[in-house]
Amino acid sequence: MPRIRVLRAGLQSSVQDAGRRGSEHLGVTVGGWVDDFAPRWANRLLGNDLGAAVLEFTLLGPDLEAVDPGWVALTGADMGAAVNGRTWPPGTTRHLLAGDRVTFGGAARGVRAYLAAAGGIDVPVVLSSRSTDLVAGFGGLGGRALQPGDELQYPGGGAESVRAPVETCRWGSRIRILSGVRSDRFPPESWRRLVGGSYRVTDQSDRIGLRLHGPTVSDTPVRGDHLSEGMAIGSIEVPPSGELLVLLKSRGSIGGYSTLAHAATVDWPTLGQLGPGDEVTFVEVGAAEALRLLQEREALFDCAPVGDEPQDPGPASGRATESVEVRAPMWCIIHGANLPGQSPLVRVGDRVTRGQTLAIFEVMTQFYELASPSNGRIISKGFADGDVVTEGALLFVIAPE
Numbered sequence: 251m252p253r254i255r256v257l258r259a260g261l262q263s264s265v266q267d268a269g270r271r272g273s274e275h276l277g278v279t280v281g282g283w284v285d286d287f288a289p290r291w292a293n294r295l296l297g298n299d300l301g302a303a304v305l306e307f308t309l310l311g312p313d314l315e316a317v318d319p320g321w322v323a324l325t326g327a328d329m330g331a332a333v334n335g336r337t338w339p340p341g342t343t344r345h346l347l348a349g350d351r352v353t354f355g356g357a358a359r360g361v362r363a364y365l366a367a368a369g370g371i372d373v374p375v376v377l378s379s380r381s382t383d384l385v386a387g388f389g390g391l392g393g394r395a396l397q398p399g400d401e402l403q404y405p406g407g408g409a410e411s412v413r414a415p416v417e418t419c420r421w422g423s424r425i426r427i428l429s430g431v432r433s434d435r436f437p438p439e440s441w442r443r444l445v446g447g448s449y450r451v452t453d454q455s456d457r458i459g460l461r462l463h464g465p466t467v468s469d470t471p472v473r474g475d476h477l478s479e480g481m482a483i484g485s486i487e488v489p490p491s492g493e494l495l496v497l498l499k500s501r502g503s504i505g506g507y508s509t510l511a512h513a514a515t516v517d518w519p520t521l522g523q524l525g526p527g528d529e530v531t532f533v534e535v536g537a538a539e540a541l542r543l544l545q546e547r548e549a550l551f552d553c554a555p556v557g558d559e560p561q562d563p564g565p566a567s568g569r570a571t572e573s574v575e576v577r578a579p580m581w582c583i584i585h586g587a588n589l590p591g592q593s594p595l596v597r598v599g600d601r602v603t604r605g606q607t608l609a610i611f612e613v614m615t616q617f618y619e620l621a622s623p624s625n626g627r628i629i630s631k632g633f634a635d636g637d638v639v640t641e642g643a644l645l646f647v648i649a650p651e
Contacts (some may be wrong), residue, residue, distance in 0.1 A: 251372060251403040252320035256396050257605050258621045260312035260354065261613065262457075265371050265390035265402070268301035270379035272335040272501040280483065281389075282367045282381045283523030285362050287547070288326035288340075291418045295343050295555050296409045296479070302370030304378040305402070306459075307363045309353020309613070310579045311523065312396065312607065313621065314365075315430060317348035321368040321409035325418035327360030327523060341414040342558055354625065356579030360421040360523035369405030385500060397548035412555035421523040425496075426516065426535045426543070430486065430509035441468040442511060445532050452540050453526040460521065462494040462530060472531060474507055481505040484513035484521070486532075496521060497626050514540040516547050531543075563639075574624050576608065576646040578639045583612040586635040594635075600628050601651070608646055609633075626650045 256263075265288070269282025283289045283306050291301040311329040323343045324331055331338040332353050338344055340363065346352070357363070373380050375393055382390025391400060433441065449464030472488045480503065481487075487495040487507035494515060497505075498521060513521060514535060524530065535543070578584065586594045586609055597607050607619045608628075630647035633639060 251549045252367070252406040253317035253401045253403045254320075254322075254367065255315045255317050256312055256398055256400040256402075257315055257351075258313040258619065259396045259398055259400075259636075260307050261310040261616070261618055262308040263312045263386075263396040264306055264382040264384060264394075265303050265373050265396075266306040266381045267303040267370075267379055268381075269499060270377050270381055270383070270389070273377050274480075277503055278377060279383065279500055279503055280594050281383050282379065283362075283364065283501050283522075285326060285364070285519045287420050287519035288362070288523075289364040289366065290365045290551065291341070291414050291416070292323040292325040293370070294414055294551060295325070295341075295414060296321055296366055296368050297407075298366060298368070299302070300551065303373065304367075304368065304371060304394075305365040306470050307354060307365070309361050310356050310618070311363055313354065314352040316348055316350040316352070317401065317495075318406075319345070320404065320406050322352075323366045323409075324363065326363040327357040327419050327421070328356050329363045330355035331363070341418045343409055343412055343592060345409070345411070357525070358566070360419040361525035362522055367404035368407040368409050371536070372403050372405060378433070383500070409554075411558045413558040415553045415556050416550050419523055420517075420519040422520050423529045423531055424517075425510040425530060425532050426514040426540065427486065427532045427557065428514060428535065428537060428540055430511045432508040433510055436472070436488070436510055437468060440488075441534075442623045443467045444511060445534050449530045451524050451526055451528045451530060452493075455524075455526060456500075457498055459498050460496040460524060460530075461495065464494070466492040467494070467510060467648065478504045478506045481509070482512060484515065484518055485509045486511040486513065498522065514543065516540065517542040518601075571604050572650065573629070574626065574647065574648045574650075575644055576620070578611070578641055578643040578645055579620075580613065580641045582639060584633050584635075584637050584639050584645065585610040585612065585617075586631075586633070590635075596628055596631075596646075598631050599626050602626060602628060602648065620645070622648060624648060624650070
């Protein structure tokens with residue numbers, strides 16, 4: 251089988267498919283891809299089963315190498331993907347040759363990108379799914395996120411250079427909602443405040459759910475001691491703290507917070523593309539309208555992919571021909587050493603190789619390596635250890651040798 255090797259893992263890269271259904275009575279969550287639109291289009295472009303396993307990348311994508319030739323497709327958030335340094339836009343396919351490098355940066359629009367391979371990513375099926383349950387630690391590739399050195403195989407097969415006829419990243423701020431199963435526990439003004447307010451996604455959000463900061467929906471704390479009951483994906487809960495919680499695909503199967511509203515299924519992909527700092531507003535719809543909107547969205551998969559000009563992937567060499575700027579992939583705290591007080595990982599004047607760790611960046615108390623995109627010599631360093639930097643801030647300049 252063709253293989254893809256992981257050179258740099260990114261923030262939270264994992265194998266996901268349509269999810270693990272039929273085991274919630276055992277406490278096993280559905281999980282699977284958070285955005286259920288973009289990955290299905292990645293499979294559609296290759297002629298795969300729409301539910302085939304793919305790679306899901308969050309906020310910052312990985313660096314990959316094709317061990318063998320094969321067809322792949324990319325959809326979802328724009329992470330500045332490139333094949334051997336040449337831009338690879340989301341919503342298109344590529345035929346990789348052995349040795350080709352696929353690189354990603356930080357997400358510029360949306361937060362999750364998806365890479366499908368011809369025939370689907372081949373990992374063991376656990377409870378009817380290949381998805382990785384990162385909380386319980388099973389499924390996917392050893393129940394964990396990808397790590398450097400991992401190799402993923404796929405059956406392979408024929409495909410074509412095509413692009414999606416629709417935008418595959420359904421990023422936006424408007425979420426359509428229906429009344430929640432426990433809306434009777436809230437005063438009448440709660441619903442009016444919800445649909446009239448503007449909220450922002452906090453950095454305490456993940457694939458389990460979004461925590462929103464904004465106007466409270468009740469002047470008095472909402473009780474959080476009700477009997478636990480089943481919790482649907484898309485439920486909008488109100489804990490005693492007053493912050494809204496929007497449950498995503500990896501949410502627990504039961505919970506006790508009162509549910510004021512439910513996000514319409516048509517907008518689950520939008521929820522899956524929201525990240526820290528994004529604005530969210532809510533719009534009320536009825537059940538019939540929500541069903542019609544979902545049917546219209548699903549009908550998009552009947553559209554045929556559009557022919558695209560074959561792309562020359564360029565040379566697979568890691569050698570750059572001009573100076574390369576290394577910028578911060580997102581807002582983060584940047585560290586020049588592995589631990590405080592240790593020697594810097596690199597200094598101005600040092601020779602570096604492609605994939606070598608240049609610095610450590612911290613996001614939401616998690617630490618990740620910043621890898622060199624090319625071989626060369628460090629000629630500029632633009633930060634001090636522990637600096638808070640914004641997305642796009644210039645960190646290093648590497649000159650070719």
